Amino acid sequence: xxxxxxxxxxxxxxxxxxxxxxxxxxxxxxxxxxxxxxxxxxxxxxxxxxxxxxxxxxxxxxxxxxxxxxxxxxxxxxxxxxxxxxxxxxxxxxxxxxxxxxxxxxxxxxxxxxxxxxxxxxxxxxxxxxxxxxxxxxxxxxxxxxxxxxxxxxxxxxxxxxxxxxxxxxxxxxxxxxxxxxxxxxxxxxxxxxxxxxxxxxxxxxxxxxxxxxxxxxxxxxxxxxxxxxxxxxxxxxxxxxxxxxxxxxxxxxxxxxxxxxxxxxxxxxxxxxxxxxxxxxxxxxxxxxxxxxxxxxxxxxxxxxxxxxxxxxxxxxxxxxxxxxxxxxxxxxxxxxxxxxxxxxx
Numbered sequence: 326x327x328x329x330x331x332x333x334x335x336x337x338x339x340x341x342x343x344x345x346x347x348x349x350x351x352x353x354x355x356x357x358x359x360x361x362x363x364x365x366x367x368x369x370x371x372x373x374x375x376x377x378x379x380x381x382x383x384x385x386x387x388x389x390x391x392x393x394x395x396x397x398x399x400x401x402x403x404x405x406x407x408x409x410x411x412x413x414x415x416x417x418x419x420x421x422x423x424x425x426x427x428x429x430x431x432x433x434x435x436x437x438x439x440x441x442x443x444x445x446x447x448x449x450x451x452x453x454x455x456x457x458x459x460x461x462x463x464x465x466x467x468x469x470x471x472x473x474x475x476x477x478x479x480x481x482x483x484x485x486x487x488x489x490x491x492x493x494x495x496x497x498x499x500x501x502x503x504x505x506x507x508x509x510x511x512x513x514x515x516x517x518x519x520x521x522x523x524x525x526x527x528x529x530x531x532x533x534x535x536x537x538x539x540x541x542x543x544x545x546x547x548x549x550x551x552x553x554x555x556x557x558x559x560x561x562x563x564x565x566x567x568x569x570x571x572x573x574x575x576x577x578x579x580x581x582x583x584x585x586x587x588x589x590x591x592x593x594x595x596x597x598x599x600x601x602x603x604x605x606x607x608x609x610x611x612x613x614x615x616x617x618x619x620x621x622x623x624x625x626x627x628x629x630x631x632x633x634x635x636x637x638x639x640x641x642x643x644x645x646x647x648x649x650x651x652x653x654x655x656x657x658x659x660x661x662x663x664x665x666x667x668x669x670x671x672x
Contacts, residue, residue, distance in 0.1 A: 335362060373420050423470065433451075533578065545557070590607045
């Protein structure tokens with residue numbers, strides 16, 4: 326008797342599910358109905374961090390194709406910051422996606438600014454990655470009524486990027502250091518200043534990265550780690566000398582015995598102090614310096630600089646391409662001479 330009642334209840338439940346899915350989707354999968362009846366709830370709503378973890382696992386599969394390990398790690402860090410935020414603000418280990426609100430996003434932004442001392446632009450990058458995961462969740466078919474990012478304003482702060490002048494580059498280049506450690510870091514930094522390569526790309530350089538091109542000159546020809554975009558840079562005399570200094574000393578065909586990025590930046594601060602340079606000297610400032618002092622200030626067209634830096638959009642190059650006073654003065658001298666010639670020609 327009990328068995329018959331149970332079978333009748335299962336039949337009623339199966340019939341309800343059949344009509345529900347037929348009405349909503351226009352088709353019915355018998356296996357789905359069976360799983361729901363057996364308690365295997367395939368429609369269970371995943372929590373936010375569950376979705377985020379799934380997205381990160383999927384993102385890792387794209388490394389080397391559409392993205393880099395650096396970007397994948399930034400998504401992992403965003404998940405970690407969300408986890409910390411949920412614990413600090415709501416005393417929760419996770420939260421249903423449908424409970425996300427514009428206030429949640431605003432509070433997370435402030436958490437990044439205040440607790441982790443992120444700059445406005447850095448905090449916005451975290452929010453952008455969070456938004457990308459939210460849209461991924463939405464695309465999976467999750468039942469989401471409100472877009473928590475709908476009213477959030479992505480207002481970036483204009484950043485004045487610091488660069489070294491030619492005089493400052495020369496001071497560092499000519500300085501004699503007492504330790505091999507600082508001499509090596511100085512050489513790597515100067516190499517970056519004259520090649521425009523990032524720390525990670527210099528660390529990856531091998532003998533095969535340097536090729537003799539059709540013009541008879543040696544060029545670095547690589548794909549940038551960050552974007553997988555080809556980057557070809559003609560080797561000037563100073564970086565060639567640095568390269569020859571360390572050639573054949575490394576295993577696996579590597580060009581340089583480079584230390585970690587963190588250590589490099591730590592030692593560069595020491596070098597700046599020794600050289601009397603009152604600027605925050607880092608590996609990345611070398612890339613900015615290449616884009617301004619070394620190239621644009623010497624008349625290299627921005628299109629060429631963009632190509633060497635491996636940018637996909639010239640707007641990105643314009644961020645690096647801060648015109649230094651020397652170039653501005655030189656351009657105005659040329660303009661003044663042009664008008665002077667015209668003036669005397671008309672007399």
